[in-house]
Amino acid sequence: MKSLSEIETITKRASKAVGFSWGVSEEIAKGIRLLELFGLPGINNLNQYFKLINKKNFENLSIIKKKNKSNKFSLCPINLGIRILDQIKTIEKLKKITLHKVAYPILLIPFLSRSSDIVGKKILFKFEKNTFLLNFNVNILSNLSLKKFPLLAKKIEIIFLENKDNFTEKEWKSLYKLSEKTFVEETESLKQGAAGAGLTDND
Amino acid sequence: MNVNLRDPNKVMKLSRLGSFHQSRLSFLRSFLSEFKDWEYKRDLFDLDKHGYGTAVYSFTKKDRVYSLVCFANQISDTERSDRVIATKWDAAFTLHDGIPLKKDIERLRNEVPKQEVGRLSYKELTLSRANKSVRIFDHVVENLSKGFQPDLDLLEKVGYLYRTTAVYGSGKFGLADRFRIKNREEINGPFRLEMMLVYLVRQFTFDQVNHVAKKRNPKTAVNLDPKICKNLGIGNSTGLGMAPFIVNHPTLLNNWIYSRETALKKIRELEIVEIKDSNLFKDCVRNSVKNITSWNTDSEFQIKKIKFLLHDVRKFLDFVENEFDFKKSYPFNTLYLWLEKETCEECVEYIVSIMMEPFGEIVQPLIKEMSSDEEKYFNIPTDRSVGDLVAILKKKYSNILSIDFDKKENHKKFWFISKNKEEPRLADRFEEQGSDLEQPLAIARDIKKLYERALSSKESEKIDKFLIDNSDLRHVVRRAFIIEKFPYSEIQDNTISENLVPIDMLRLKLSFFGALKFDPRSDKWLRICMFQGAPLPKELKNFDEQWVYNS
Numbered sequence: 001m002k003s004l005s006e007i008e009t010i011t012k013r014a015s016k017a018v019g020f021s022w023g024v025s026e027e028i029a030k031g032i033r034l035l036e037l038f039g040l041p042g043i044n045n046l047n048q049y050f051k052l053i054n055k056k057n058f059e060n061l062s063i064i065k066k067k068n069k070s071n072k073f074s075l076c077p078i079n080l081g082i083r084i085l086d087q088i089k090t091i092e093k094l095k096k097i098t099l100h101k102v103a104y105p106i107l108l109i110p111f112l113s114r115s116s117d118i119v120g121k122k123i124l125f126k127f128e129k130n131t132f133l134l135n136f137n138v139n140i141l142s143n144l145s146l147k148k149f150p151l152l153a154k155k156i157e158i159i160f161l162e163n164k165d166n167f168t169e170k171e172w173k174s175l176y177k178l179s180e181k182t183f184v185e186e187t188e189s190l191k192q193g194a195a196g197a198g199l200t201d202n203d
Numbered sequence: 204m205n206v207n208l209r210d211p212n213k214v215m216k217l218s219r220l221g222s223f224h225q226s227r228l229s230f231l232r233s234f235l236s237e238f239k240d241w242e243y244k245r246d247l248f249d250l251d252k253h254g255y256g257t258a259v260y261s262f263t264k265k266d267r268v269y270s271l272v273c274f275a276n277q278i279s280d281t282e283r284s285d286r287v288i289a290t291k292w293d294a295a296f297t298l299h300d301g302i303p304l305k306k307d308i309e310r311l312r313n314e315v316p317k318q319e320v321g322r323l324s325y326k327e328l329t330l331s332r333a334n335k336s337v338r339i340f341d342h343v344v345e346n347l348s349k350g351f352q353p354d355l356d357l358l359e360k361v362g363y364l365y366r367t368t369a370v371y372g373s374g375k376f377g378l379a380d381r382f383r384i385k386n387r388e389e390i391n392g393p394f395r396l397e398m399m400l401v402y403l404v405r406q407f408t409f410d411q412v413n414h415v416a417k418k419r420n421p422k423t424a425v426n427l428d429p430k431i432c433k434n435l436g437i438g439n440s441t442g443l444g445m446a447p448f449i450v451n452h453p454t455l456l457n458n459w460i461y462s463r464e465t466a467l468k469k470i471r472e473l474e475i476v477e478i479k480d481s482n483l484f485k486d487c488v489r490n491s492v493k494n495i496t497s498w499n500t501d502s503e504f505q506i507k508k509i510k511f512l513l514h515d516v517r518k519f520l521d522f523v524e525n526e527f528d529f530k531k532s533y534p535f536n537t538l539y540l541w542l543e544k545e546t547c548e549e550c551v552e553y554i555v556s557i558m559m560e561p562f563g564e565i566v567q568p569l570i571k572e573m574s575s576d577e578e579k580y581f582n583i584p585t586d587r588s589v590g591d592l593v594a595i596l597k598k599k600y601s602n603i604l605s606i607d608f609d610k611k612e613n614h615k616k617f618w619f620i621s622k623n624k625e626e627p628r629l630a631d632r633f634e635e636q637g638s639d640l641e642q643p644l645a646i647a648r649d650i651k652k653l654y655e656r657a658l659s660s661k662e663s664e665k666i667d668k669f670l671i672d673n674s675d676l677r678h679v680v681r682r683a684f685i686i687e688k689f690p691y692s693e694i695q696d697n698t699i700s701e702n703l704v705p706i707d708m709l710r711l712k713l714s715f716f717g718a719l720k721f722d723p724r725s726d727k728w729l730r731i732c733m734f735q736g737a738p739l740p741k742e743l744k745n746f747d748e749q750w751v752y753n754s
Contacts, residue, residue, distance in 0.1 A: 001324065001325065001377060002377065003325070003375070003379070003380045004374060005373055005374025005375065006374055006375070006376075006377070013620075020675070021676075021678070022643040022672045022682060023677020023678035024674055024676045024677055025682065026581075026677075026678060026681070027677075029360055030578075030581065031709060062342065063671075075320070082670075083671075084673075085582075086583070086585040086666070086667035088381045088585075089585075090667070114582065117475065118582060185389075
């Protein structure tokens with residue numbers, strides 16, 4: 001078994017070898033490490049993408065907008081990932097963005113995962129029928145159980161989820177009521193000696 | 204009195220870093236303190252009459268066990284090499300997490316002797332190999348087998364029976380990643396498991412030499428006197444492989460240096476120093492002189508440094524014993540200022556290390572701060588402005604920005620990874636091929652380039668926009684925002700200069716390991732000795748904290 005440290009080192013060098021700068025290669029390496037840590041096929045997809053990168057054309061974006069389309073070719077997931085990561089605080093304000101024609105969409109996931117941590121919000125990443133929930137760079141939930149990841153996403157939606165409860169107020173109250181059973185009724189004398197007792201509330 | 208931390212522009216210069224010495228903060232010393240109450244055991248010792256075979260040593264506390272698995276093999280004299288190109292060694296070792304099962308030992312027997320081309324598993328934590336100092340090993344066996352102790356003068360000249368040529372950890376060759384073990388309290392300090400490996404290897408060398416002598420002549424053989432064992436360490440040959448580490452781990456480097464600088468600051472701020480503490484300090488300086496006089500090297504560079512060091516330490520001792528009054532306020536601050544004025548860099552740093560000896564209560568809490576969660580500082584704060592970046596560069600890299608990189612001598616060298624051994628190497632940009640594959644270790648040059656590009660951008664521009672057109676400098680943009688928070692994270696010198704002395708980078712790291720007696724064999728590699736004078740495993744429960752000076 002390869003260690004994550006080996007995965008990171010080799011990915012960094014390979015990324016530099018195909019033409020990315022050292023700084024970007026560091027980002028790619030962290031991303032592949034993350035995918036492999038979460039059990040997603042990072043090495044496999046990166047390899048496939050690197051085999052194509054100098055044979056096929058891919059497009060880059062500079063500024064990420066609400067709606068993003070490539071002109072002719074599919075978008076490079078690494079350039080896109082870096083741009084999203086760098087501009088995440090601006091993008092977050094858009095609440096939802098769409099991207100058309102993105103190659104190897106799995107390679108975008110680690111950048112979104114880190115972005116989720118930076119903005120402190122869960123991010124929903126959807127393309128076609130596939131959904132990924134990126135939880136503050138702590139874990140990734142997905143309905144995609146295919147071993148083979150799609151090589152192209154026709155339309156991607158990236159949605160920033162507001163920080164709100166996953167449960168109803170009724171469910172919360174029900175659980176709270178149960179928790180109250182661990183409390184003990186306080187006697188009058190104990191109440192008199194509790195913190196703040198004896199002070200004038202208006203002093 | 205408030206003493207400022209020393210200026211990184213002074214401390215982080217290579218000549219200063221290359222003058223650092225071991226101290227109470229050093230990893231081999233903090234390893235001994237941490238593991239002193241662990242149970243030490245030799246679990247297996249299955250060697251033939253020539254000393255070849257398998258041995259296992261362990262440290263245990265409650266449910267936690269660390270086991271060193273040793274494989275001693277026969278190699279011919281022609282196969283023995285300390286260079287990284289070697290493929291066979293006298294002995295190979297791994298530190299196994301837990302008690303190795305029989306099948307683990309069988310698996311390791313196939314892999315560990317192969318070192319870099321073998322595969323380890325997440326159950327192994329560190330990996331190493333070592334070669335005998337054949338002259339010394341044979342001499343010791345010969346004498347012990349006849350019932351005599353070896354020639355102490357000869358032993359003193361070398362200082363060890365074996366020398367390691369590499370110690371690997373943190374995920375190399377399939378070893379466990381750091382994240383698997385980082386929450387263990389006992390290894391809350393850098394390189395602690397590497398230190399454990401070397402320490403247990405030292406004991407293996409004593410057991411092996413005794414065993415071979417006994418087998419050679421069972422009737423007359425005696426064991427190596429424990430006092431002699433104590434004065435033997437483990438040698439180590441170290442080359443350029445170690446140098447990039449300190450560039451590639453900026454927050455870790457900061458935490459090492461910051462701890463040292465904080466210790467010095469706090470000691471200088473002590474208004475009153477108790478007599479017992481000033482006496483301990485003076486004793487250590489006095490006793491340390493023999494560490495200098497017994498420091499053997501053929502390197503003219505080092506001989507010169509040792510000569511100045513010895514001269515200045517004696518001058519310092521004379522001052523402390525005949526002129527200086529420890530009863531005056533802030534004595535260590537006065538001593539430090541005197542040192543800076545009157546002695547060489549090597550002596551200043553040598554005495555700074557010794558100043559920590561009486562003050563365990565200052566040093567101990569700092570040891571826990573010497574690791575780093577590097578991931579936390581990896582993200583670039585892209586919502587900051589180019590103006591912020593320029594301000595950081597001006598403030599934190601002022602000396603570097605004055606270097607003229609158009610001059611050939613200032614970018615004469617380049618770092619690359621050797622295809623043969625996947626190890627870092629240094630070459631002349633104008634004479635060798637390969638500079639197009641240069642590693643990102645020319646931080647000073649790239650910082651200067653970043654500064655010039657940032658100056659030609661709008662101050663109000665955000666870093667996210669700046670990076671769109673300056674992707675080639677992303678690695679140094681990251682570093683600039685790291686140094687803003689971590690003042691000692693960067694070497695404030697030019698690592699591709701014609702005048703670069705790479706062993707300065709090695710010495711910095713090795714001093715934090717706790718190495719003694721640096722012996723440069725060229726400007727690119729050196730030999731050192733570790734654990735010389737350290738307590739033996741059976742003495743760990745109650746040992747002299749100042750063993751480095753008192754052995």
